[in-house]
Amino acid sequence: MNIGQAASASGVSAKMIRYYEQVGLIASPSRTEAGYRDYSSDEVHMLRFIRRARDLGFSVEQMTSLLALWSDRSRASSDVKRFAMTHVAELERKMRALRAMAETLRHLAKTCHGDERPNCPIIEELSSGHEAAAPKPRRAASRRYGAH
Amino acid sequence: MNIGQAASASGVSAKMIRYYEQVGLIASPSRTEAGYRDYSSDEVHMLRFIRRARDLGFSVEQMTSLLALWSDRSRASSDVKRFAMTHVAELERKMRALRAMAETLRHLAKTCHGDERPNCPIIEELSSGHEAAAPKPRRAASRRYGAH
DNA sequence: ATAGAGCTTCCAGTGACTGGAAGGTCAAGC
DNA sequence: GCTTGACCTTCCAGTCACTGGAAGCTCTAT
Numbered sequence: 001m002n003i004g005q006a007a008s009a010s011g012v013s014a015k016m017i018r019y020y021e022q023v024g025l026i027a028s029p030s031r032t033e034a035g036y037r038d039y040s041s042d043e044v045h046m047l048r049f050i051r052r053a054r055d056l057g058f059s060v061e062q063m064t065s066l067l068a069l070w071s072d073r074s075r076a077s078s079d080v081k082r083f084a085m086t087h088v089a090e091l092e093r094k095m096r097a098l099r100a101m102a103e104t105l106r107h108l109a110k111t112c113h114g115d116e117r118p119n120c121p122i123i124e125e126l127s128s129g130h131e132a133a134a135p136k137p138r139r140a141a142s143r144r145y146g147a148h
Numbered sequence: 149m150n151i152g153q154a155a156s157a158s159g160v161s162a163k164m165i166r167y168y169e170q171v172g173l174i175a176s177p178s179r180t181e182a183g184y185r186d187y188s189s190d191e192v193h194m195l196r197f198i199r200r201a202r203d204l205g206f207s208v209e210q211m212t213s214l215l216a217l218w219s220d221r222s223r224a225s226s227d228v229k230r231f232a233m234t235h236v237a238e239l240e241r242k243m244r245a246l247r248a249m250a251e252t253l254r255h256l257a258k259t260c261h262g263d264e265r266p267n268c269p270i271i272e273e274l275s276s277g278h279e280a281a282a283p284k285p286r287r288a289a290s291r292r293y294g295a296h
Numbered sequence: 297a298t299a300g301a302g303c304t305t306c307c308a309g310t311g312a313c314t315g316g317a318a319g320g321t322c323a324a325g326c
Numbered sequence: 327g328c329t330t331g332a333c334c335t336t337c338c339a340g341t342c343a344c345t346g347g348a349a350g351c352t353c354t355a356t
Binding site (some may be wrong): 298305311314321 | 327328329330331332333334335336337338339340341342343344345346347348349350351352353354355356
């Protein structure tokens with residue numbers, strides 16, 4: 001199976017597959033004589049695993065750990081559960097931060113007439129308002145919501 | 149006021165102030181003879197505006213628009229409101245995506261015994277499970293939750 | 297006079313990609 | 327057998343919003 005076929009079979013784009021190989025998430029597959037990557041069904045299976053993990057918001061680093069947990073037949077299910085719940089906590093923290101922002105802005109917008117006049121409580125709040133909306137999230141990938 | 153004082157007065161770090169200047173969000177302030185940046189109280193006011201906007205999750209590009217709306221005394225409040233509500237929709241979309249991920253993972257974790265045995269429904273789901281958890285969010289800054 | 301805090305510029309790295317250039321390979325149709 | 331075009335290869339650059347750090351200059355206090 002070449003990379004294009006592996007991509008459509010797994011739902012991970014060819015570009016991303018190469019990227020995951022480059023950063024060491026997956027091993028280099030064997031090559032055809034022409035130098036094309038050649039994927040086994042096990043490798044495609046792993047790519048599908050990766051796509052599902054990614055869809056649940058796991059980072060590449062976390063996926064490395066997940067793959068290790070997957071292949072370690074002797075690890076306890078509590079190891080996996082702990083790992084998952086740590087991630088859930090992080091997701092929920094970010095979620096709450098986004099919700100707080102949305103709510104603050106929504107409340108502000110509700111008090112704005114939204115007509116042709118310039119007077120606007122949203123701008124006024126930004127200009128001289130109270131302090132922030134949210135407990136902020138933290139994540140390496142997004143410094144914006146980063147730091148402790 | 150030098151950059152350190154402007155930073156503590158506004159809550160935007162000196163590093164970020166320089167960055168915002170570099171990317172054109174704010175104008176270059178005047179300089180002292182020694183070459184130090186010198187901020188007026190209007191400029192510090194603008195930095196506070198920026199910090200509040202950032203705390204509501206606006207991107208640098210969006211903040212450029214917000215600053216324009218702020219300084220345009222003739223724009224209608226409906227312009228601001230529309231801008232804000234578009235952002236609210238985006239925040240809520242991302243929020244729902246995170247919530248869907250968290251819920252999926254939480255449910256999965258609930259069915260996991262979390263004991264010393266290796267059998268684990270979380271890993272099994274990733275390995276051969278159903279499709280994704282979420283309507284995905286989109287944002288330039290975070291390709292991970294990006295694309296249409 | 298000197299120490300050290302704070303300022304300056306500039307460069308590099310972060311995470312998870314995406315886009316594109318330049319060039320090699322493969323399968324199908326003529 | 328040749329051409330076409332879809333697909334593969336590598337490599338480099340850009341995205342976003344920062345952060346860290348080096349090298350060197352300035353200011354303030356002792």
